[in-house]
Amino acid sequence: MTSAAETIAKDGNAAFAILKTLSNEQRSAALKAIHDGLQSQKSRILDANKIDMQNARDHNLSASLVKRLDLSNADKFDAMLSGILDVAALDDPVGQVTLARKLDEGLNLYRITAPIGVLLIIFESRPEVIANIAALAIKSGNSAILKGGKESYQTFKVMSEIVNETLASSTDVPAKAVQLIESREEVGDLLSQDRYIDLVIPRGSNALVRNIKDNTKIPVLGHADGICSIYVDDEFDLQKAKRIVVDSKTNYPAGCNAVEQLLLHRNISEEDIKSLVQALLDAKVTVHVTPEVKKILAQTSEYIQDAAEDAFDKEYLSFDITVALVDDVDAAVQHINTHSSKHTDSIITQNEAKANKFMKGVDSAGVYWNASTRFADGFRYGFGTEVGISTNKIHARGPVGLEGLMSYQYQLRGDGHIVGEYVGGGGNKVFVHEDLNPKSVKL
Amino acid sequence: MTSAAETIAKDGNAAFAILKTLSNEQRSAALKAIHDGLQSQKSRILDANKIDMQNARDHNLSASLVKRLDLSNADKFDAMLSGILDVAALDDPVGQVTLARKLDEGLNLYRITAPIGVLLIIFESRPEVIANIAALAIKSGNSAILKGGKESYQTFKVMSEIVNETLASSTDVPAKAVQLIESREEVGDLLSQDRYIDLVIPRGSNALVRNIKDNTKIPVLGHADGICSIYVDDEFDLQKAKRIVVDSKTNYPAGCNAVEQLLLHRNISEEDIKSLVQALLDAKVTVHVTPEVKKILAQTSEYIQDAAEDAFDKEYLSFDITVALVDDVDAAVQHINTHSSKHTDSIITQNEAKANKFMKGVDSAGVYWNASTRFADGFRYGFGTEVGISTNKIHARGPVGLEGLMSYQYQLRGDGHIVGEYVGGGGNKVFVHEDLNPKSVKL
Numbered sequence: 001m002t003s004a005a006e007t008i009a010k011d012g013n014a015a016f017a018i019l020k021t022l023s024n025e026q027r028s029a030a031l032k033a034i035h036d037g038l039q040s041q042k043s044r045i046l047d048a049n050k051i052d053m054q055n056a057r058d059h060n061l062s063a064s065l066v067k068r069l070d071l072s073n074a075d076k077f078d079a080m081l082s083g084i085l086d087v088a089a090l091d092d093p094v095g096q097v098t099l100a101r102k103l104d105e106g107l108n109l110y111r112i113t114a115p116i117g118v119l120l121i122i123f124e125s126r127p128e129v130i131a132n133i134a135a136l137a138i139k140s141g142n143s144a145i146l147k148g149g150k151e152s153y154q155t156f157k158v159m160s161e162i163v164n165e166t167l168a169s170s171t172d173v174p175a176k177a178v179q180l181i182e183s184r185e186e187v188g189d190l191l192s193q194d195r196y197i198d199l200v201i202p203r204g205s206n207a208l209v210r211n212i213k214d215n216t217k218i219p220v221l222g223h224a225d226g227i228c229s230i231y232v233d234d235e236f237d238l239q240k241a242k243r244i245v246v247d248s249k250t251n252y253p254a255g256c257n258a259v260e261q262l263l264l265h266r267n268i269s270e271e272d273i274k275s276l277v278q279a280l281l282d283a284k285v286t287v288h289v290t291p292e293v294k295k296i297l298a299q300t301s302e303y304i305q306d307a308a309e310d311a312f313d314k315e316y317l318s319f320d321i322t323v324a325l326v327d328d329v330d331a332a333v334q335h336i337n338t339h340s341s342k343h344t345d346s347i348i349t350q351n352e353a354k355a356n357k358f359m360k361g362v363d364s365a366g367v368y369w370n371a372s373t374r375f376a377d378g379f380r381y382g383f384g385t386e387v388g389i390s391t392n393k394i395h396a397r398g399p400v401g402l403e404g405l406m407s408y409q410y411q412l413r414g415d416g417h418i419v420g421e422y423v424g425g426g427g428n429k430v431f432v433h434e435d436l437n438p439k440s441v442k443l
Numbered sequence: 444m445t446s447a448a449e450t451i452a453k454d455g456n457a458a459f460a461i462l463k464t465l466s467n468e469q470r471s472a473a474l475k476a477i478h479d480g481l482q483s484q485k486s487r488i489l490d491a492n493k494i495d496m497q498n499a500r501d502h503n504l505s506a507s508l509v510k511r512l513d514l515s516n517a518d519k520f521d522a523m524l525s526g527i528l529d530v531a532a533l534d535d536p537v538g539q540v541t542l543a544r545k546l547d548e549g550l551n552l553y554r555i556t557a558p559i560g561v562l563l564i565i566f567e568s569r570p571e572v573i574a575n576i577a578a579l580a581i582k583s584g585n586s587a588i589l590k591g592g593k594e595s596y597q598t599f600k601v602m603s604e605i606v607n608e609t610l611a612s613s614t615d616v617p618a619k620a621v622q623l624i625e626s627r628e629e630v631g632d633l634l635s636q637d638r639y640i641d642l643v644i645p646r647g648s649n650a651l652v653r654n655i656k657d658n659t660k661i662p663v664l665g666h667a668d669g670i671c672s673i674y675v676d677d678e679f680d681l682q683k684a685k686r687i688v689v690d691s692k693t694n695y696p697a698g699c700n701a702v703e704q705l706l707l708h709r710n711i712s713e714e715d716i717k718s719l720v721q722a723l724l725d726a727k728v729t730v731h732v733t734p735e736v737k738k739i740l741a742q743t744s745e746y747i748q749d750a751a752e753d754a755f756d757k758e759y760l761s762f763d764i765t766v767a768l769v770d771d772v773d774a775a776v777q778h779i780n781t782h783s784s785k786h787t788d789s790i791i792t793q794n795e796a797k798a799n800k801f802m803k804g805v806d807s808a809g810v811y812w813n814a815s816t817r818f819a820d821g822f823r824y825g826f827g828t829e830v831g832i833s834t835n836k837i838h839a840r841g842p843v844g845l846e847g848l849m850s851y852q853y854q855l856r857g858d859g860h861i862v863g864e865y866v867g868g869g870g871n872k873v874f875v876h877e878d879l880n881p882k883s884v885k886l
Contacts (some may be wrong), residue, residue: 371857414814
């Protein structure tokens with residue numbers, strides 16, 4: 001018997017087989033159609049959105065969460081719609097020739113970008129995210145199975161109906177290229193469909209991501225922890241250090257790219273250490289300090305606490321930071337490689353050689369010099385948009401835009417060529433292996 | 444308590460932390476040292492190799508396997524040594540700038556190739572492979588934990604001792620950058636070390652690969668099945684078709700890139716179908732045919748058998764092939780996407796539009812036009828050497844050379860830049876996002 005999850009996964013796979021063959025014009029036209037469909041049914045969407053907001057209030061969700069749900073808020077709806085057109089206008093990520101090589105006369109090898117297949121994307125409550133993710137999936141030629149946060153369920157449902165109706169009625173993209181699923185249970189069942197689903201992208205709490213990683217053989221793209229560190233070297237500019245540390249901690253503490261660990265070179269003067277920590281205290285950040293830092297600060301405050309035993313492995317996601325001393329840049333690198341979650345780590349120094357040593361040695365997706373860890377973001381990197389941030393070392397790393405949703409295929413174009421005639425295959429013909437310019441290839 | 448496996452994995456990880464910071468000169472010099480070390484201790488290695496061969500004979504292993512073990516055979520030892528120098532001479536895969544972007548004045552983003560970390564590589568019995576894999580790992584800046592086939596154990600042991608001694612005594616590469624493990628049990632324990640091991644590369648039987656995939660959370664690069672197909676279109680050249688089909692099947696039937704499925708367009712004349720199948724029969728290939736193909740052949744032969752129920756999902760790895768008819772190129776694509784293992788599939792046609800349709804529609808690592816599936820190989824693609832062939836769609840796909848052993852990191856170089864001053868972070872500065880030429884970047 002075919003389970004519901006298997007049917008969904010198979011349908012996604014069948015839709016992918018068609019989607020994969022469509023041109024950029026066809027995919028982008030579908031995005032334009034989705035844009036128009038959502039725009040023309042704005043009131044239907046906002047009605048559903050009102051139900052979600054009322055449910056949220058009935059369940060006493062926080063005012064800030066209710067505000068996040070509100071699609072009529074400011075220009076959110078219009079921004080969502082123009083985001084779809086922005087994705088449509090991006091360069092075609094499919095079919096890019098990234099390698100071209102003449103193997104022999106009449107035998108040419110090409111490496112060509114190709115979509116991955118079927119993506120299972122699990123995301124949070126903001127209702128506008130579904131439009132962004134659907135647009136990215138279609139633009140990149142991938143099928144998407146979507147599970148949104150339950151708080152926006154009514155809005156998601158109406159929007160996905162409109163997306164499916166639009167795809168079916170007026171585009172070349174199969175309606176099943178975007179499928180919305182409703183329950184957590186379905187996610188669990190889908191995680192076993194590794195034959196049909198190629199990649200899982202969870203965007204949510206650490207617990208969610210960990211749970212998914214523990215329960216599937218499908219590759220998972222994303223991050224659980226975001227334990228970012230800043231190392232302040234002894235050759236540093238105090239004002240820059242204050243700016244960067246405070247921004248990295250307080251700009252959005254709930255972000256995975258917020259700093260959680262502050263490592264200070266042992267040779268920094270006590271005065272400067274006090275001044276740097278004071279900048280955090282002034283911003284109402286609680287510093288969790290080691291005994292030697294505590295001794296230097298020499299003051300009591302509700303914002304100064306003893307570092308807990310696990311303080312170096314802690315993702316606070318709040319106005320909290322661990323502060324410790326280290327011997328030098330090498331010690332900082334070692335500390336970070338041991339404790340960080342390989343997300344983003346920054347060095348503050350005026351010494352370029354030390355900066356290079358740090359960036360060469362730290363094994364994280366982002367290695368920064370004199371910049372806030374908060375820059376780790378697809379929009380800030382200029383990727384247009386992102387599906388998430390990856391701390392994987394396999395496939396995409398760091399903020400993941402369209403490029404991270406691509407695989408590639410090798411095309412070999414011959415004219416009856418066989419291996420038996422070449423060296424290594426039993427013959428004596430020798431390969432030419434002459435690189436061609438991929439940019440000038442027309443296939 | 445720290446298990447033996449955890450110690451090995453941790454040691455590999457610690458070695459990686461150093462290896463990651465070494466220059467191409469340091470890594471390549473280490474390869475030269477390994478080359479010299481193995482060369483100067485040739486007789487010690489060949490003595491160990493003789494014990495392996497004697498053991499093989501004592502256990503009544505086949506003459507062909509014993510021959511594969513023999514490192515003194517022909518110029519195998521010298522080829523192994525020169526292979527190390529070939530890898531040393533390759534371009535540095537580490538530190539290549541693949542993206543350079545000005546985010547704002549004084550704030551530049553670079554994407555730079557970086558090694559992955561710790562690789563666990565499980566490979567077959569040929570003793571010379573250890574030199575090749577050790578060379579690839581060091582050149583790419585990755586630590587390697589190696590498990591070779593037990594038939595070559597004595598040879599591996601001596602060679603890895605020499606490698607470790609050489610690394611420790613006369614190179615900047617830590618000795619633990621290459622670790623040999625002895626037992627299958629250790630492999631099992633290492634598969635749970637997902638904190639320290641970043642990638643598993645199994646090169647062996649389907650059963651081995653499947654077993655590894657089922658028992659680890661570490662990403663696995665490789666392939667289990669190699670079910671390759673050839674589709675012969677009705678607009679085709681019979682002589683080319685015969686050459687390609689026979690080469691794909693018989694050049695090395697045990698290879699994962701050998702063809703297992705032959706799909707013929709239904710409109711091909713009975714005469715041509717007979718002629719094509721006869722070429723296989725002449726090569727002593729057993730054809731497993733569907734009823735309609737059987738009817739066309741209209742002859743009995745020990746080499747003509749009824750296709751079994753699972754014939755379309757079969758990897759024969761022998762002088763056997765399934766033969767069936769399909770309606771057209773679309774049907775062929777659908778058949779292949781349903782049954783193939785996404786390794787390598789080829790179309791034989793004189794019609795370029797159909798070839799493009801096939802190559803665009805088939806979702807496999809290699810999509811070929813008028814060429815033998817046997818070309819799917821790192822050496823033939825001009826990668827110098829390969830660590831295996833991947834049927835994954837995440838990370839590296841197809842034959843995997845040095846490039847597939849690389850990840851990347853984002854370097855951000857600023858001068859006190861903070862997110863709070865930019866649009867989206869609370870400020871009103873706008874990002875520049877100006878692409879720079881990565882080739883002209885000097886870091």
